[in-house]
Amino acid sequence: MMPRILIPLALALVALGAPACGGGDGNGDGGGASGPVEIVLVDNAFQPTAITAAAGQEVVLSNEGQALHNLTIEGTDVDVDVSAGATETEDVLEGLAPGSYDIVCKYHVAEGMTGTLTIEG
Numbered sequence: 478m479m480p481r482i483l484i485p486l487a488l489a490l491v492a493l494g495a496p497a498c499g500g501g502d503g504n505g506d507g508g509g510a511s512g513p514v515e516i517v518l519v520d521n522a523f524q525p526t527a528i529t530a531a532a533g534q535e536v537v538l539s540n541e542g543q544a545l546h547n548l549t550i551e552g553t554d555v556d557v558d559v560s561a562g563a564t565e566t567e568d569v570l571e572g573l574a575p576g577s578y579d580i581v582c583k584y585h586v587a588e589g590m591t592g593t594l595t596i597e598g
C-alpha cells in the first residue's frame with residue numbers, strides 16, 4: 478500500500494520547505510509565530526527593509542556592520558542599540574498592536590537607514 482512510501486516523501490518535502498535553514502530575505506511569510514524574526518543591520522541599511530512579524534514575536538537583531546546601529550520603531554517606546562558585530566534577541570514587539578510601523582536607525586536616518594515593520598494580527 479502507498480503510505481509507507483508517501484510518509485517519508487512528505488517528511489522530505491517538509492524538511493526542504495522549512496525556512497529556518499535559509500535565513501535571509503524570506504522571513505515572515507511562511508514562518509508563522511514560531512521562532513524569532515531576524516533583522517540584519519549593515520552600514521547603513523536594514524535587511525530586509527520590509528519586515529513582517531507576528532504580535533509578540535521575538536526579534537533577533539544582528540549588526541553585521543562596522544558602526545553602532547539602532548532599531549527605533551516610530552510611535553512606540555522601542556529604541557534599541559546594537560553594537561557593531563553584536564547579535565541581540567529582543568522582545569520589543571510585545572505589546573505592539575497589529576499594523577504597520579516605520580522603523581529607523583536613529584543614527585543613520587539621514588543615510589536612508591529606514592524600513593517598515595508590519596505586525597500581523
Ligand SMILES: [Cu+2]
Nearest residue numbers: 546547582585
Ligand atoms: Cu545605523
